[in-house]
Amino acid sequence: xxxxxxxxTIARDLLTKGKVEVFIGYQxxxxxxxxxxLIIHGAKDSVDASQSMAPDAERDMMARKVAAxxxxxxxxxxxxxxxxxxxxxxxxxxxxxxxxxxxxxxxxEKQVDRKNxxxxxxxCRGVVDRRHVAKLxxxxxSREVDREGEHFRFQCAGSWKRVKVADAIYTACRECQxxxxxxxxxxxxxxxxxxxxxxxxAEMEALRKASPDHRxxxxxxxxxxxxxxxACRNLCPACYCKTCFADACKPKWVGRTxxxxxxxxxxxxxxxxLGGRCTGCGACVRGCPMNVDLRLYNDHLxxxxxxxxxxxxxxxxxxxxxxxxxxxxxxNEFIR
Amino acid sequence: MMTREIxxxxxxxxxxxxxxxxxxxKVLAPTRNDDxxxxxxxxxxxxxxxxxxxxxxVPPKQAFLPRTEILFTYHRxxxxxxxxxxxxxxxxxxxxxxxxxxxAVKVLDAVFSAEPSPDQPYLARRAATTLIGRGFTEQDxxxxxxxxxxxxxxxxxxxxxxxxxxxxxxxxxxxxxxxxILTDKGVALRLAYDGFPKAGVEDLAAIAEARKQSAxxxxxxxxxxxxxxRLENIFNSDLWxxxxxxxxxxxxCAFLCPTCHCFDIQEEVMGQDGARVRVWDTxxxxxxxxxxxxxxPRLSQKERSRQRIMHKFSYGVGKFHIPFxxxxxxxxxxxxxxxxxxxxxxxxxxxx
Numbered sequence: 001x002x003x004x005x006x007x008x009t010i011a012r013d014l015l016t017k018g019k020v021e022v023f024i025g026y027q028x029x030x031x032x033x034x035x036x037x038l039i040i041h042g043a044k045d046s047v048d049a050s051q052s053m054a055p056d057a058e059r060d061m062m063a064r065k066v067a068a069x070x071x072x073x074x075x076x077x078x079x080x081x082x083x084x085x086x087x088x089x090x091x092x093x094x095x096x097x098x099x100x101x102x103x104x105x106x107x108x109e110k111q112v113d114r115k116n117x118x119x120x121x122x123x124c125r126g127v128v129d130r131r132h133v134a135k136l137x138x139x140x141x142s143r144e145v146d147r148e149g150e151h152f153r154f155q156c157a158g159s160w161k162r163v164k165v166a167d168a169i170y171t172a173c174r175e176c177q178x179x180x181x182x183x184x185x186x187x188x189x190x191x192x193x194x195x196x197x198x199x200x201x202a203e204m205e206a207l208r209k210a211s212p213d214h215r216x217x218x219x220x221x222x223x224x225x226x227x228x229x230x231a232c233r234n235l236c237p238a239c240y241c242k243t244c245f246a247d248a249c250k251p252k253w254v255g256r257t258x259x260x261x262x263x264x265x266x267x268x269x270x271x272x273x274l275g276g277r278c279t280g281c282g283a284c285v286r287g288c289p290m291n292v293d294l295r296l297y298n299d300h301l302x303x304x305x306x307x308x309x310x311x312x313x314x315x316x317x318x319x320x321x322x323x324x325x326x327x328x329x330x331x332n333e334f335i336r
Numbered sequence: 337m338m339t340r341e342i343x344x345x346x347x348x349x350x351x352x353x354x355x356x357x358x359x360x361x362k363v364l365a366p367t368r369n370d371d372x373x374x375x376x377x378x379x380x381x382x383x384x385x386x387x388x389x390x391x392x393x394v395p396p397k398q399a400f401l402p403r404t405e406i407l408f409t410y411h412r413x414x415x416x417x418x419x420x421x422x423x424x425x426x427x428x429x430x431x432x433x434x435x436x437x438x439x440a441v442k443v444l445d446a447v448f449s450a451e452p453s454p455d456q457p458y459l460a461r462r463a464a465t466t467l468i469g470r471g472f473t474e475q476d477x478x479x480x481x482x483x484x485x486x487x488x489x490x491x492x493x494x495x496x497x498x499x500x501x502x503x504x505x506x507x508x509x510x511x512x513x514x515x516x517i518l519t520d521k522g523v524a525l526r527l528a529y530d531g532f533p534k535a536g537v538e539d540l541a542a543i544a545e546a547r548k549q550s551a552x553x554x555x556x557x558x559x560x561x562x563x564x565x566r567l568e569n570i571f572n573s574d575l576w577x578x579x580x581x582x583x584x585x586x587x588x589c590a591f592l593c594p595t596c597h598c599f600d601i602q603e604e605v606m607g608q609d610g611a612r613v614r615v616w617d618t619x620x621x622x623x624x625x626x627x628x629x630x631x632x633p634r635l636s637q638k639e640r641s642r643q644r645i646m647h648k649f650s651y652g653v654g655k656f657h658i659p660f661x662x663x664x665x666x667x668x669x670x671x672x673x674x675x676x677x678x679x680x681x682x683x684x685x686x687x688x
Contacts, residue, residue: 029674031478036674037582077673081584135372225369227403230621231586235672247623255604256615257404287672289393289588291371 002121007094007188010120011066014092015042020118021089024082026075027068033130033154035074037082040065071188073147076127076170078102078283080237083112092118094188096127098172100181101279101314102237107183108317109277109324111240121184123192126165126173128152131291133168137161172282172295175201182315199306204299219264219297225290226263228256232284232294233270238277245269271297276305276323279314339491340517342535342543344501347387347511349532355382356528357429361466364399365431366392376430387500387510390476391434391664395594399430400444400461401616407457407601409611422457425464429525432470432498435490436481436662440594441467442493446656447597466521469494470513473546478665480678482555486662489550495521499543514543558681560649560659566684567650571642575687579680580641582673583620589667589677590618590644595660598624619643645680 007025014020020042027038040062043055071094079093080102095103103119106112139156147153151162166174180191200208207215230246233239246254246266254269255262278298285295305311309322326335345353357363363379366389374389376396411418433441441462448458472488475481481488491497496517500510515529535543570576590596600617603610617624620640626632634640652660661677668676 030668030676030679031674034674036676039581085581131373221370227591227616229587229591229618231584231588231672234584234586247621249623249626252602256600256602256617257604257613258402258615259404283672287584287586287588289592289670291373 002184002187004190005186005188007071007120008066008069010186010188011040011069011092012063014118015040015062015066018042019090020092022086022091023066023093024079024086024091025069025094025120026071026077026079027065028070028074031130033074033128033133035070035072035076037077037079038065038068039082040069071122073126073128073152073169074130075122075124076286078235078237078281080106081235081283083117083237084240087112088116090116090118092120094120094122095181095184096122096124097178097180097182098124098176098279098281099237100183101178102281104183104314104317105238105277105279105321108314108319108321114317118186119181119184121181121187123180123187123189124173125179125192126169126176128168129170129286132170133163136163136167170282170286172280172285175299176280177312178315183317200303201299203296204303207296207300220260222292222294223260223263223267225292226260226267227258227290228263228266229289231287231289232292235283235287236274237281237283238274238279239270267294267297271301274298275301276309276311276321277313278302338518340519340523342517342539343515343529343532344535344539345498345513345515345529345532347513350385350387350513351382353382353515353528353532354379354385354431357431357525358382359527360427362426362428363431364396364428385431387432387513389432390472390474391437391479391666393592393666393669395440395592395664395666396430396433396437397440397444397594397597399428399465400441400448400458401597401599403616405457405614407612407614409609412608412610425461427464427466428461429466429468431468433467433494434472434481434664435469435488435492436479436484436486436664437594438467438469438493439481439486439662440664443595443652443656443658443660443662444597446658450656466495466525467493468496468498468522470498471500471546471550473500473550476665478668479663480558480665481663482553483558484560484659484661484663485557487550489547491516491518495519496525499546501539501542501546514539516543559685560653563681563684564650564653566687567646570684570687571646573687575683576638576642579645579675579683580636580638582675583637583641584673585620585622585637585640586672587616587618587620588670588672590620591616592666592670594662594664594666595648600624619647645677645684649681649684 011023015023023040025038026035029036078099080095080099083091083093100121107114133154137154137156150165152165152168154161154163177197179194254266278301280298280302282295311322328336330336364376365379365385366374367377367384368386369375374392375394376392379385406422409420448455469491475488496515499514501514502511514535517523598617598619599614601614604613625634634643648660652658
């Protein structure tokens with residue numbers, strides 16, 4: 001069990017003692033119910049973002065940023081995505097249960113070096129879906145979240161409303177099977193209980209039983225919302241290809257028109273690339289400006305990988321992902 | 337602007353008015369999609385226009401710069417090509433634009449009518465459009481158009497303008513809309529508004545009062561001249577290292593920006609037939625500046641994030657004397673990293 005520490009204390013310690021060059025955490029965002037990434041550079045950062053600052057000013061800025069660190073129900077972003085930016089530098093990153101699985105994924109795929117990583121685990125009971133809360137409150141500017149047991153209190157235009165936690169957090173969080181980080185050097189909170197969940201959600205059962213026509217209509221509708229801004233791809237820690245197929249232009253593989261077939265091709269290809277790799281962190285869904293619900297398709301893919309290979313992505317860095325290995329004992333002859 | 341006349345439309349009668357506008361026009365208006373999200377979209381029925389929306393997340397620029405625009409189609413046979421221009425745009429109405437979105441149309445007008453090569457497809461759509469703005473008494477916390485000098489009750493550059501009367505927009509208690517007819521294009525909508533009563537003395541007083549209150553809400557203006565001058569001197573500054581760092585390089589901010597207008601030209605070919613189309617593009621993508629040689633002058637997100645700020649607050653001002661940002665707040669609402677453009681502007685202003 002990793003040691004439990006205070007977030008700001010450990011950040012200050014790691015940065016001032018030069019144990020890490022970069023610390024990636026959260027700060028309150030300018031929007032209500034939202035947190036933004038906070039990237040802090042230490043005194044010994046080899047590629048310091050503020051090279052021209054005087055040492056005193058630099059220390060001040062670092063102290064100010066450390067003081068601004070938070071971790072709570074607003075911290076939705078999967079910060080593991082930023083590890084690609086700081087590849088060869090000693091980096092500390094705050095991860096929730098879901099995010100920790102992305103770290104494992106990157107370790108399995110040898111995209112990050114464990115020696116360069118300090119993992120700050122944050123046990124998490126789910127993060128607030130601010131767009132959904134705005135809908136519940138009938139107000140786009142809900143603020144001041146307050147947690148009382150199994151309820152949140154939200155304020156909007158002067159009035160308060162109690163909302164059940166399960167109604168205010170993301171669907172991905174309600175279905176989360178890993179509330180506590182699977183890999184961490186330190187924990188910034190006590191482990192939280194993991195609720196028992198069915199193998200397949202009711203929604204997934206229904207989708208599997210639905211007629212092809214029904215599924216096609218739904219897929220068509222979801223894809224028609226997409227504007228191909230690629231926020232889903234750019235937010236996904238598992239999407240790190242140097243040149244994405246969607247950006248290939250000699251030849252061009254994916255069109256960029258508003259014909260839904262272009263969005264379909266992009267998302268289907270991306271889904272295929274994520275088979276056995278998607279951990280279900282929900283970064284793509286939360287970041288989509290058009291509310292495209294990719295979750296169901298990712299869930300579907302994950303449930304198949306689990307059924308066929310008994311594999312859950314991002315749980316154990318010593319295990320090879322099923323679609324990245326073969327076995328001489330494979331039941332299929334063609335692969336032997 | 338000289339107001340030709342003012343009609344009063346009860347909110348309950350708005351569908352009838354919108355329905356009348358839809359006779360002979362395509363109408364783009366604020367509407368809620370199935371997810372409850374406010375977006376500008378082409379109406380299929382008059383009831384779809386939603387007057388409870390603030391600034392819709394999807395901007396109205398699609399009326400002039402569609403996400404996909406066919407420039408021409410072609411057919412190839414026996415080494416010969418036949419080129420067919422697209423049909424002329426139909427008459428259309430962009431309805432319910434917040435004054436900041438109207439300002440954004442002015443930005444697009446400046447860019448696409450610039451000599452020596454005015455953009456014909458854009459200008460044709462623009463000429464076929466009647467702009468009906470809409471005043472707002474409340475301001476969403478993300479909107480900072482006032483700081484840029486845009487008054488949410490200002491009817492300038494519109495053909496017609498709706499002023500909400502009675503009650504604030506936040507309480508959704510607007511009970512009537514005053515329709516101000518401002519130009520010949522506005523007057524051409526006579527058939528749609530003729531059945532509604534002319535504004536009485538009390539209505540005129542209420543409109544004047546709403547404008548007065550809006551104008552009285554002074555906020556400290558952002559000094560665009562200072563920001564532009566500062567930007568001219570900090571192209572190579574380390575400041576950009578900090579500004580770009582949280583950015584994940586997606587195109588959400590640009591695609592949902594009412595003034596971002598960069599595009600890519602692509603060929604959509606099937607057998608002998610093809611179309612040359614232009615599609616939305618953004619300087620936030622690596623591919624945007626990648627040369628055929630493979631060289632990319634904007635190699636990292638640092639250069640791309642800088643370009644976005646430079647284009648909006650320096651190049652635009654320098655060339656067209658108008659900032660390419662109207663303070664609508666959409667990029668703040670949709671940025672997955674919550675990289676707030678207001679904070680970026682503050683950092684630039686404070687930078688020594």
